[in-house]
Amino acid sequence: MAASSSDSFKDLFEPTKVASLISADDAPQFLQDHGFFYQEIPEIGKLVTDLYSTNRAKGKEATLDHFKPTLRADPRLRRILDCYPETGRLQSPWGIVPKAYYSWNNPRPEVDSAVIAYMLGPQSQCSCKDGSHRRKFRVEKVDEDGTRHLPDEYLEEYLERSITMMEGGVLLVHPVLGHRTETGRSIILDAWTTQAARDQLSVKNPTKHSASIEK
Numbered sequence: 240m241a242a243s244s245s246d247s248f249k250d251l252f253e254p255t256k257v258a259s260l261i262s263a264d265d266a267p268q269f270l271q272d273h274g275f276f277y278q279e280i281p282e283i284g285k286l287v288t289d290l291y292s293t294n295r296a297k298g299k300e301a302t303l304d305h306f307k308p309t310l311r312a313d314p315r316l317r318r319i320l321d322c323y324p325e326t327g328r329l330q331s332p333w334g335i336v337p338k339a340y341y342s343w344n345n346p347r348p349e350v351d352s353a354v355i356a357y358m359l360g361p362q363s364q365c366s367c368k369d370g371s372h373r374r375k376f377r378v379e380k381v382d383e384d385g386t387r388h389l390p391d392e393y394l395e396e397y398l399e400r401s402i403t404m405m406e407g408g409v410l411l412v413h414p415v416l417g418h419r420t421e422t423g424r425s426i427i428l429d430a431w432t433t434q435a436a437r438d439q440l441s442v443k444n445p446t447k448h449s450a451s452i453e454k
Contacts, residue, residue, distance in 0.1 A: 352431055357426075
């Protein structure tokens, strides 16, 4: 189910969620094929807002475990999270990178064992380049925000999928996927298939609102 010029998969992508015709059993494969999965969940938006408004967005409560009960109430997200049972070390507030598509890593086998989770606050807009997690090119420079900004001309073959969550929700991305956060604020976290896979890569948390995963 990779992206194609005819956009034969456009019906799978709604503004606020992956279409309901993708079942819980299909959800992990959808994430693998397209490189991302998303769902508007107002309660997630409220949790994010609460953490920011009480200055806890960098604190001990801003973890994946804090959000998991709400996420796991959705059958599709529960099925995906079951594939990534190991919580990572990435934990950071995140703002916007609206002018460039970016990724958290370069293509390498190890990163297939990870998923990056954006807990999106209200008024969030994002864009993802469908299937770009299978790109072959590398970007060695790490930008000031901790990500690898991807040249637009290298992403032309991948279709853009726009996401709008007025009430907040979750965006899960493969670490190599080209994507950008355009409005809103979020908390970014990671999860892994196994502890051994997690320990192969080190996680660098940012001093501001960015973070990166590096070997």
